[in-house]
Amino acid sequence: MPELPEVEVVRRGLDHHVRGRTIASAIIRHPRAARRHMAGPEDLAAQMVGTTVTGIARRGKYMWLILDETDALLMHLGMSGQMLITSPDAEIAAHERARFTFTDGGSDLRFDDQRTFGHLMYDEGGAVLPSPIAHIAPDPFDPQFDQAAAVARIKTKRTGIKRALLDQTLVSGIGNIYADEALWAAKVHGESTASSMSKPRISAVIDAAREVMAAALAQGGTSFDSLYVDVAGSSGYFARSLTAYGLVGHPCPRCGTPIVREQFMNRSSHFCPVCQRKR
DNA sequence: AGACTGCCCTGATGGC
DNA sequence: TGCCATCAGGGCAGTC
Numbered sequence: 001m002p003e004l005p006e007v008e009v010v011r012r013g014l015d016h017h018v019r020g021r022t023i024a025s026a027i028i029r030h031p032r033a034a035r036r037h038m039a040g041p042e043d044l045a046a047q048m049v050g051t052t053v054t055g056i057a058r059r060g061k062y063m064w065l066i067l068d069e070t071d072a073l074l075m076h077l078g079m080s081g082q083m084l085i086t087s088p089d090a091e092i093a094a095h096e097r098a099r100f101t102f103t104d105g106g107s108d109l110r111f112d113d114q115r116t117f118g119h120l121m122y123d124e125g126g127a128v129l130p131s132p133i134a135h136i137a138p139d140p141f142d143p144q145f146d147q148a149a150a151v152a153r154i155k156t157k158r159t160g161i162k163r164a165l166l167d168q169t170l171v172s173g174i175g176n177i178y179a180d181e182a183l184w185a186a187k188v189h190g191e192s193t194a195s196s197m198s199k200p201r202i203s204a205v206i207d208a209a210r211e212v213m214a215a216a217l218a219q220g221g222t223s224f225d226s227l228y229v230d231v232a233g234s235s236g237y238f239a240r241s242l243t244a245y246g247l248v249g250h251p252c253p254r255c256g257t258p259i260v261r262e263q264f265m266n267r268s269s270h271f272c273p274v275c276q277r278k279r
Numbered sequence: 280a281g282a283c284t285g286c287c288c289t290g291a292t293g294g295c
Numbered sequence: 296t297g298c299c300a301t302c303a304g305g306g307c308a309g310t311c
Contacts, residue, residue: 079304115288117305159282176304267304
């Protein structure tokens, strides 16, 4: 379940292994991987060949290869997507969806994705900000992030604060794990109505999200299983630092009350029923 | 218009 | 052992 910290770990790995290299071939092995590229998988592949990766950027959970300083290969990992640096001799993996080779004959870049929620698309002229994600808000680590503006927008929402945190058009990068962790840290119930919260309190929730994601990034991200890994296939260590997410029945680290889980938006919310009261 | 639901997908897991 | 239901959930289309 890659969220901002996990995507940033991958972005850094790509920056290290792929920047400066020229693409020799692009193979899309599963049409679903290019489902949002309207011109089709063959077009996506054709556009890539011969371009040089001049940078790797990220906004929220999206990242993109900057090609020839002009265009973009936009990537979203979905739930189980992985960008892997592998040997050109490696066999086609069970869930391999795309593979890129380079003119230097060195390592390949592979996109594996078990659950196929991830996808790739090519955006001409999208180097600075690909047009398909123009509606995605800056994330809390973006120099363009305006926290006061984000707080003001969230405060207009007559919905639960957790739902607002997960709305990528308000603030991006936060998914179910870090939403639960941030709400726990800020002692806020996820179903508190955003519009009824004070601006300082909403701001404190965003601060908590930024802090927990920074801590996760420092640990290489959160891995529960082999579905989230860095470009070398290694897991992150933040799972052992989680305080609420996935810890039903475990004592709240603050007050000892068992963490509970409730259904929310066809998924789960984990929180301390004592520290995080609905207001 | 804003809030919310359903759908896409596969593999691990648990109950019977 | 095997079969079925459930769960994981990001983002967007569609509904109310």
